Amino acid sequence: MFGFDIVARDTSSRARAGVLHTPHGDVETPVFMPVGTQATVKTLTPTELDEIGAQIILGNTYHLYLRPGADLIAALGGLHRFMAWPRPILTDSGGFQVFSLGAAIRDGVGKIADIFPDEDRYQRGERTLSRAEIMAHIDDDGVTFKSHLDGSIHRFTPEVSLDIQHKLGADIILAFDECTSPLDDEAYTRRALQRTHRWALRCLDFEAKEGNARQALFGIVQGGAYRSLREESAQFMAGLPFAGYAIGGSLGRSKRDMHAILEWTIAILPEEKPRHLLGIGEIDDIFACIERGIDMFDCVTPTRWGRNGAVLVSPATYRAEKEGQGEGHTAQRLNIHAAKYAADLSPLDPSCSCYTCRTFSRAYLHHLFAARELLGYRLLTLHNVFFMVSLMRDIRRAISNGTFAALRDGYFKS
Amino acid sequence: MFGFDIVARDTSSRARAGVLHTPHGDVETPVFMPVGTQATVKTLTPTELDEIGAQIILGNTYHLYLRPGADLIAALGGLHRFMAWPRPILTDSGGFQVFSLGAAIRDGVGKIADIFPDEDRYQRGERTLSRAEIMAHIDDDGVTFKSHLDGSIHRFTPEVSLDIQHKLGADIILAFDECTSPLDDEAYTRRALQRTHRWALRCLDFEAKEGNARQALFGIVQGGAYRSLREESAQFMAGLPFAGYAIGGSLGRSKRDMHAILEWTIAILPEEKPRHLLGIGEIDDIFACIERGIDMFDCVTPTRWGRNGAVLVSPATYRAEKEGQGEGHTAQRLNIHAAKYAADLSPLDPSCSCYTCRTFSRAYLHHLFAARELLGYRLLTLHNVFFMVSLMRDIRRAISNGTFAALRDGYFKS
Numbered sequence: 001m002f003g004f005d006i007v008a009r010d011t012s013s014r015a016r017a018g019v020l021h022t023p024h025g026d027v028e029t030p031v032f033m034p035v036g037t038q039a040t041v042k043t044l045t046p047t048e049l050d051e052i053g054a055q056i057i058l059g060n061t062y063h064l065y066l067r068p069g070a071d072l073i074a075a076l077g078g079l080h081r082f083m084a085w086p087r088p089i090l091t092d093s094g095g096f097q098v099f100s101l102g103a104a105i106r107d108g109v110g111k112i113a114d115i116f117p118d119e120d121r122y123q124r125g126e127r128t129l130s131r132a133e134i135m136a137h138i139d140d141d142g143v144t145f146k147s148h149l150d151g152s153i154h155r156f157t158p159e160v161s162l163d164i165q166h167k168l169g170a171d172i173i174l175a176f177d178e179c180t181s182p183l184d185d186e187a188y189t190r191r192a193l194q195r196t197h198r199w200a201l202r203c204l205d206f207e208a209k210e211g212n213a214r215q216a217l218f219g220i221v222q223g224g225a226y227r228s229l230r231e232e233s234a235q236f237m238a239g240l241p242f243a244g245y246a247i248g249g250s251l252g253r254s255k256r257d258m259h260a261i262l263e264w265t266i267a268i269l270p271e272e273k274p275r276h277l278l279g280i281g282e283i284d285d286i287f288a289c290i291e292r293g294i295d296m297f298d299c300v301t302p303t304r305w306g307r308n309g310a311v312l313v314s315p316a317t318y319r320a321e322k323e324g325q326g327e328g329h330t331a332q333r334l335n336i337h338a339a340k341y342a343a344d345l346s347p348l349d350p351s352c353s354c355y356t357c358r359t360f361s362r363a364y365l366h367h368l369f370a371a372r373e374l375l376g377y378r379l380l381t382l383h384n385v386f387f388m389v390s391l392m393r394d395i396r397r398a399i400s401n402g403t404f405a406a407l408r409d410g411y412f413k414s
Numbered sequence: 415m416f417g418f419d420i421v422a423r424d425t426s427s428r429a430r431a432g433v434l435h436t437p438h439g440d441v442e443t444p445v446f447m448p449v450g451t452q453a454t455v456k457t458l459t460p461t462e463l464d465e466i467g468a469q470i471i472l473g474n475t476y477h478l479y480l481r482p483g484a485d486l487i488a489a490l491g492g493l494h495r496f497m498a499w500p501r502p503i504l505t506d507s508g509g510f511q512v513f514s515l516g517a518a519i520r521d522g523v524g525k526i527a528d529i530f531p532d533e534d535r536y537q538r539g540e541r542t543l544s545r546a547e548i549m550a551h552i553d554d555d556g557v558t559f560k561s562h563l564d565g566s567i568h569r570f571t572p573e574v575s576l577d578i579q580h581k582l583g584a585d586i587i588l589a590f591d592e593c594t595s596p597l598d599d600e601a602y603t604r605r606a607l608q609r610t611h612r613w614a615l616r617c618l619d620f621e622a623k624e625g626n627a628r629q630a631l632f633g634i635v636q637g638g639a640y641r642s643l644r645e646e647s648a649q650f651m652a653g654l655p656f657a658g659y660a661i662g663g664s665l666g667r668s669k670r671d672m673h674a675i676l677e678w679t680i681a682i683l684p685e686e687k688p689r690h691l692l693g694i695g696e697i698d699d700i701f702a703c704i705e706r707g708i709d710m711f712d713c714v715t716p717t718r719w720g721r722n723g724a725v726l727v728s729p730a731t732y733r734a735e736k737e738g739q740g741e742g743h744t745a746q747r748l749n750i751h752a753a754k755y756a757a758d759l760s761p762l763d764p765s766c767s768c769y770t771c772r773t774f775s776r777a778y779l780h781h782l783f784a785a786r787e788l789l790g791y792r793l794l795t796l797h798n799v800f801f802m803v804s805l806m807r808d809i810r811r812a813i814s815n816g817t818f819a820a821l822r823d824g825y826f827k828s
Binding site: 038039040042043044045046047067068072075076077082083084342343345355359360361363364366367368370371373374375377378379 | 452453454456457458459460461481482486489490491496497498756757759769773774775777778780781782784785787788789791792793
């Protein structure tokens with residue numbers, strides 16, 4: 001019941017447009033999937049997601065397992081029915097959250113918001129956790145971890161992760177993997193990779209016995225920022241009968257590292273299978289990764305930024321406002337808290353046709369954020385998700401029309 | 415441009431159905447107005463309010479004056495345009511917030527949530543303030559108070575309150591009054607009443623000079639729980655050319671006190687003018703007050719309860735669940751946090767046709783509240799406001815059909 005057709009290719013890069021076929025409908029790629037960590041894309045209804053044009057969302061196995069529980073969701077008819085989202089869903093393996101509870105804490109590269117999904121609304125999510133808070137330990141058979149909710153002890157193995165994902169019932173499920181830290185050396189990253197590969201085989205065995213035709217299993221390529229390990233992992237995974245591939249784990253310490261990792265990996269992965277880059281979603285990354293052959297993205301930034309007052313905008317609006325943060329041309333966003341917006345009657349982005357931009361002024365949205373009104377978090381989240389969905393539609397059209405490079409340059413060349 | 419027509423009367427009580435005519439459209443009465451303290455009915459869009467059938471909302475002069483400021487709202491085209499709500503609005507005078515900052519703190523009868531509108535979302539709003547926190551002092555000319563936002567000093571007089579309300583541009587505005595505490599003795603309550611009456615005359619003078627035909631001024635009857643004072647106040651106000659009357663201040667210490675106060679007051683107020691009972695909105699109160707001649711209500715409970723997990727339900731659902739709190743038959747609500755709802759696939763109220771009930775199960779809503787997801791606050795608020803709007807529609811129809819008593823008994827006799 002799962003399939004992937006490539007319908008157009010960019011002539012000057014690896015970018016391609018395609019269609020994923022799933023039991024809950026088709027998904028046009030490249031696609032951005034909003035993240036619904038706790039069975040909700042924060043602040044939005046499924047009806048709004050559908051109206052925006054979101055095609056597929058991601059659910060987090062770790063979080064849903066802990067609360068409300070996979071057995072409960074199964075008893076209630078599965079995740080689609082539970083959250084009233086009739087379109088495709090992908091669930092992750094839980095590997096990233098286990099990393100967040102363990103190695104990320106050890107190495108000081110984790111953020112509270114990665115593991116406490118309800119923290120960031122109070123804008124305290126950026127604190128790193130201390131080493132005393134390490135809550136996960138990995139062995140060759142699986143991972144033992146402490147719940148971030150109540151400290152109770154749990155264990156994930158490849159089989160447990162898949163069993164949970166079967167109960168949740170997503171259209172696309174992921175093999176259980178070990179995410180490594182950017183600070184892990186090559187020797188450790190190799191051992192972890194060999195473990196991830198053994199787990200991939202166990203996942204395929206388990207699927208052969210316990211799987212069903214309504215859920216497609218993707219493998220995950222790991223290997224950190226080490227070329228030989230990424231290539232070894234891509235080769236190993238490419239030889240296995242996965243329905244598609246995710247690229248996960250540490251993507252190095254710079255965007256250049258990430259680009260290299262994608263180039264090493266995608267050169268080896270089978271051309272006819274879909275490729276998902278886990279957890280990436282800033283606009284410059286979207287373009288750079290699509291041009292290197294990525295088909296699927298998920299990221300919390302559009303929703304998290306929306307709750308924090310950061311607004312994704314078109315290149316023209318961004319240049320007019322010169323309000324970006326961070327790396328300048330990569331930011332592409334405004335800060336609604338800025339005093340200059342207090343009396344600004346224009347919409348967030350004059351070129352946007354989302355409900356927020358059709359209805360409200362920057363002045364009103366600035367006020368809602370100053371007053372910490374929940375409606376503000378809703379309206380900026382709606383805008384940002386609409387922005388990402390619209391951007392992906394533009395990109396698909398550009399790939400089909402042979403104008404992908406021109407669209408990219410419109411964003412990043414002034 | 416303002417008018418009020420009575421279109422039907424109950425034969426066995428003072429209940430009546432009518433139509434308020436305002437520059438932003440007609441309002442059928444009896445009406446419940448959701449409270450939009452900070453230029454937003456918390457969590458809901460104006461589009462949702464319109465779809466629910468809300469006809470008029472209330473804005474708070476005190477809060478909007480402090481943030482974002484009346485001059486700013488005026489410069490942006492007024493409150494209707496600022497918050498994108500094209501239908502009627504009523505603004506209060508600021509008198510109740512001044513009471514909350516002063517006498518209510520002194521007497522330990524105020525709640526944090528009355529003055530800090532963004533506190534209650536963390537469910538800490540029920541703490542009473544200490545006397546050291548008194549922030550308002552009244553003199554014969556007006557009130558000096560400290561902002562709850564930053565401690566800055568401000569002053570309201572009758573003229574200042576109306577000037578702010580002119581800038582906000584609501585369809586119905588209220589005369590500036592002094593609210594007294596239920597602990598004030600008769601002598602103090604009399605002095606305060608005389609002050610409120612002098613202020614009423616100053617408001618009418620100011621309106622004659624500075625008013626406009628697009629805003630109708632209501633007087634406010636005060637007098638605490640003292641019969642002679644309530645009657646004196648009703649007589650005084652009835653003799654003045656107000657477009658309608660609000661009944662404010664302390665309504666005694668019991669529902670029986672409140673009923674008596676309404677009976678004393680409404681017997682004297684002119685029959686042809688609309689009557690608004692400030693701040694009351696529980697279901698049993700709605701029936702009891704309509705039957706005593708009230709036309710208009712505002713209350714934060716449907717929205718605040720929604721954010722706290724309390725669900726208004728029909729009598730049949732309430733009896734089936736037996737989950738009410740407080741005074742038993744007056745409660746009419748379920749607590750979505752209750753463990754029994756964790757696996758309950760039914761909607762909040764099987765007889766309700768709101769979006770929340772058409773789309774989601776109690777189990778899902780229970781999960782959203784357990785996970786402190788913002789979508790939960792939205793969905794219960796939507797349901798509760800829909801419930802109140804639907805209840806008022808049923809009541810209007812019942813008054814016209816001669817079935818008001820039967821509708822009331824359906825709620826409160828089992």
